Amino acid sequence: MNRDTTVQDDVISSESVFGAPCWVSLTARDEAAAEDYYHAVFGWKFRSVALGDRFRIAYANDVPVAGISAVASMWQMAVAWTPYFAVSSADEAVARGQERGGTTAVGPIAFPPGRAALLADRDGAVFGIWEGRLISGWESWRRAAPAFVRLHTRDAFDAAMFYGEVLEWASPKPGCCEVHYEADEVVLRSEGEIVARIHSGAVEAAPDPTIRPHWQIHFAVPDVEACVGAARAHGGTVVRVGTSHTETPPTEAVLRDPDGAQFTVTSRKNR
Known part of the structure; x- marks a missing residue:
């Protein structure tokens, strides 16, 4: 894999890093307000994409790092940040999720240069899958913005089984993600680096949505x-x-944007 942070690694496909988080996207009510906030917090700049005025891409130092979709009200979706995981086949991943008790909210549908779907696991935590050419080179994307994603869920081991089967973690395929138990969490590594964590403790019936699986x-x-x-x-x-x-x-700090979408900022020194 090309370790240069230039656009040269934009040709990487989801099949090359299958199972690993490869993108994050925010569903917002007001795209302009969201842009102002995240520009202030992260210094991101934004550009339009071919999908229309409601969809924008955030850039950090000219690297695409996140998507913003002003569709929360239109599609009656929650305002939230959602991780997307690379898969070899969106259709097969959706089928595996449904077979194992998950649900499909959207897709798979075409979002050039790939196909995407939005799913929920057995406990209701929402995540996305992506098939096709990555919007941003995988390594440059991880260096430019997300450090990792963490699932807060009812039972980390049960969740790891679900995601492992849906996303093909720890499979015999070359290049698959490795799953380990470290410091009371399930830890996902890709090419030796931590890319996701699964933590037990969320409560399905909790009145506070930030305590529910997410x-x-x-x-x-x-x-x-x-x-x-x-x-x-x-x-x-x-x-x-x-x-x-x-x-x-x-x-580290846990923040919410003015719309209520929650995220964490963590020091690069602790990556």
Whole structure:
């Protein structure tokens, strides 16, 4: 795989990194307001795509890092960040998910240069799958924005079984993701690097949706404190700063944008 961060690695396909998270997307109510907020917090710039005015791509240092879709109200979807996992075949992955008790909300449908579907696992956590050429080169994408994604769920082992079968983790295929148990979490590695974690503790019937099973995006940033300050100044909410009360400066913070979409910023030093 090309380790240069230029556009040369944009030719990588989902089959090359199957099973690994390869993209994240935000469903928002107001695209312009979302752009203003995430530009302030992350410094992202935005460009239009061929899918229409409601879809935009966020760039960090000219690397595509995320999508924003102003369709939450139109499609009656929750305002949320959603991870997408690379698959060799969207149709087969959807079928495997349904066979194992998951549900399909959207797709598979064509989103050039690939096909996508939106699913929910057995506990209701929403995730996406992507088949085709990656929107951004996989390694440059991970370096530019997300550090990893974490599933907060009822039973980490049960969830790992579901995702392992749907996304072909730990399969005999060359290049598949490796699954391990580390520090009370199920940890997914691709090419030796942590790309996802699964953590037990979510409650299906909890009144707070952030406690229910869900995927949380962790964005790697150079300065957590600066992101927290920008989030507050631009109408966001700071849910938690730091993993302990003694961190100075903090290495992690959980934030919500003005629409309520939750995400985590984590120091690049802790990647």
